[in-house]
Amino acid sequence: AQKITQTQPGMFVQEKEAVTLDCTYDTSDPSYGLFWYKQPSSGEMIFLIYQGSYDQQNATEGRYSLNFQKARKSANLVISASQLGDSAMYFCAMRVNNNDMRFGAGTRLTVKP
Amino acid sequence: DAGVTQSPTHLIKTRGQQVTLRCSPKSGHDTVSWYQQALGQGPQFIFQYYEEEERQRGNFPDRFSGHQFPNYSSELNVNALLLGDSALYLCASSRGPTSTDTQYFGPGTRLTVL
Numbered sequence: 001a002q003k004i005t006q007t008q009p010g011m012f013v014q015e016k017e018a019v020t021l022d023c024t025y026d027t028s029d030p031s032y033g034l035f036w037y038k039q040p041s042s043g044e045m046i047f048l049i050y051q052g053s054y055d056q057q058n059a060t061e062g063r064y065s066l067n068f069q070k071a072r073k074s075a076n077l078v079i080s081a082s083q084l085g086d087s088a089m090y091f092c093a094m095r096v097n098n099n100d101m102r103f104g105a106g107t108r109l110t111v112k113p
Numbered sequence: 114d115a116g117v118t119q120s121p122t123h124l125i126k127t128r129g130q131q132v133t134l135r136c137s138p139k140s141g142h143d144t145v146s147w148y149q150q151a152l153g154q155g156p157q158f159i160f161q162y163y164e165e166e167e168r169q170r171g172n173f174p175d176r177f178s179g180h181q182f183p184n185y186s187s188e189l190n191v192n193a194l195l196l197g198d199s200a201l202y203l204c205a206s207s208r209g210p211t212s213t214d215t216q217y218f219g220p221g222t223r224l225t226v227l
Contacts, residue, residue, distance in 0.1 A: 033213050043201055045156070045218035052213055091155050100169050101146070101216065103155030 002027045002096050006104035013082045014112050020067070021077045021107045023092030032096040034075040036066065039089040039106070048090075051075060082111045115140060117206050117219035125225045126194050134189040134222045138206030145187040146216060147179060148203040156203055162187050163210040191224075199226045 003026040013019035025034065036048040051059045051066045059066040067076040079086055092104040118137045126132050138145055144163045148156035158171035162181035181187045185206075191198055201223050205216035 035215065037218070042220065043203075043223070044220040045203060045205070047215055047217055050213075050215055093155075100158035100161065100171055102158070105155050 002029075002094060002099070002102055004092055004094050004102050004104040006092055006107050008107045009105075010108045010110070012110050012112060013079075015084060016081055018078060018080045019082055019109065021079070021090050021092075021109065023075045023077065023104060025073050025075060025092075025094050027073075027094065027096050029096045032094055034066070034068070035093040035095070035101070036064070036075075036077045037091045037093060037103075038086075039091060041088070045091070049077065079109075084111050084113060087111045117142075117204060117217055119202075119204050119219040119222050121222060122220070123223045123225075125227065127227050128194055128196060130194050130226075131190065131192045132194060132224060134191075134202050134204075134224070135186065136189070136204030136206075136219060137186045138204075139217050142206035142208055142217070143185050144207045144210045144214065145181060145185065146205045146207070147187070147189045148205065149173070149198075150201040150203055150221075152200070159189070161210060168210055194226045196226050199224060 005024045032053045034051045038046045049061045049064045051068045063080045065078045089106045091106045095101045120135045146161040147159040150156040160170045165181045176192045178190045201221045203221045204219045207214040207216045
């Protein structure tokens with residue numbers, strides 16, 4: 001079975017600090033893609049970063065980086081230098097072998113001024 | 114370059130009615146996926162359209178149906194609406210249907226069933 005788990009319902013971070021949002025996944029298929037999305041209160045899902053199962057290096061996109069630990073089946077999102085506009089829901093998602101995308105339950109991040 | 118667009122933004126229906134939601138994919142994208150997001154939960158996959166055919170389907174009843182047009186736009190139809198169908202319906206498009214193709218989402222249609 002394919003499963004995505006986000007164990008942090010809510011996280012707080014001080015502005016300008018770094019924060020790590022946890023994500024673990026479960027699949028027996030060697031080919032999969034991992035995604036992180038941000039969902040502000042407006043509802044739109046904004047793509048942040050992608051990591052393929054065969055990628056050797058951790059993905060980075062600006063202030064976002066993905067800490068990919070394949071053996072531990074974790075794909076944590078690291079946001080550096082947090083900004084007030086980073087306050088939102090964050091979803092981890094996985095697609096296995098061209099099948100449908102599965103989402104975690106999400107983590108609500110609040111950035112404090 | 115226009116992103117994914119969805120219409121309408123909000124919709125209110127009563128139980129038993131039928132609804133059609135529309136999605137236009139991002140320029141250059143040929144694959145459309147639909148998701149249902151209930152309040153406080155992550156999105157749940159409904160189905161995916163590629164080359165005008167339904168390629169994959171999640172665990173949703175036949176009341177949920179769809180269509181993809183030659184210009185790659187798509188519709189989601191829900192018949193015999195139930196109160197539990199109230200949710201945010203998200204459309205996502207990608208360059209192709211594979212695992213490595215990033216899906217880009219539209220702003221969603223918020224459906225309320227009374």
